[in-house]
Amino acid sequence: MERKLMIAPSVGCCDLFHVEEQVRVINENSDFLHMDIKDGVYVPSFGIGPDYLHYLNTHVKELKPMDAHLMVKNPQQYLKTFADAGASFITPHTDCIEGDAFVTIRKIKELGCKAGVALSPSVPLSTIEYYLPLLDKVTIMIVDPGIAGQPVDPQMFVKIRQLAKIREERGLDFLIEADGSMNKELYRPLYEAGADIVVLGPPALWNKSDDFERAWDIMEAELAVELEGAERQI
Secondary structure (H helix, E strand, C coil): CCCCCEEEEEHHHCCHHHHHHHHHHHHHHCCCEEEEEEECCCCCCECCCHHHHHHHHHHCCCCCCEEEEEECCCHHHHHHHHHHHCCCEEEEEHHHHCCCHHHHHHHHHHCCCEEEEEECCCCCHHHHHHHHHHCCEEEEECCCCCCCCCCCCCHHHHHHHHHHHHHHHHCCCCEEEEECCCCHHHHHHHHHHCCCEEEECCCCCHHHCCCHHHHHHHHHHHHHHHHCCCCCCC
16 A cells, blocks of 8 residues: 655744644644754754743644754754653754764653654765664755755755665665655655655745635645656655
């Protein structure tokens, strides 16, 4: 049975004046809640923090899994903080944990969370080769992290295809997520390359309509059209 292309809206993009309404729609219909954590150091922008996750975790019933995407310089300092806040996945960037990757991944799991890593476009897959069996998710950034409005480099489709091939050949079961400048034209090539999850930001969701429920319906219709007849390829 073919696996669908799962969606993970970036919850920090919610309109501050309509957070409750938008989070409700997202939580009822998405597969994951993507939580972009930015420190203004590792990336030149800021995101939400652990208080945001904690609030959702304590006020939303049947909350979908939250993925704390740690775009921060020293993620090791914050693993327990985000685990305590209710994160289901914790996903640091590979270049921030390269000196203690095994320790960091095992710590995430000891805290009761699933372990992910995120690779910026310039980071090769060989960086994670030896600890791939420990991972629950690999996020392939298809643009440089933390900077809006970038074009997607087609080489990232090749990178995802290569990762999916490695997963199949080694009999591993981690999820492959694509993140960055998402739009409807990317759904099919990412799915066919082997991606399991796409992260949705304003261009893919919020910008579709001023009415968020209408925006969601448009996004879902676009996703269905783009994936109709698509085939998973490795």
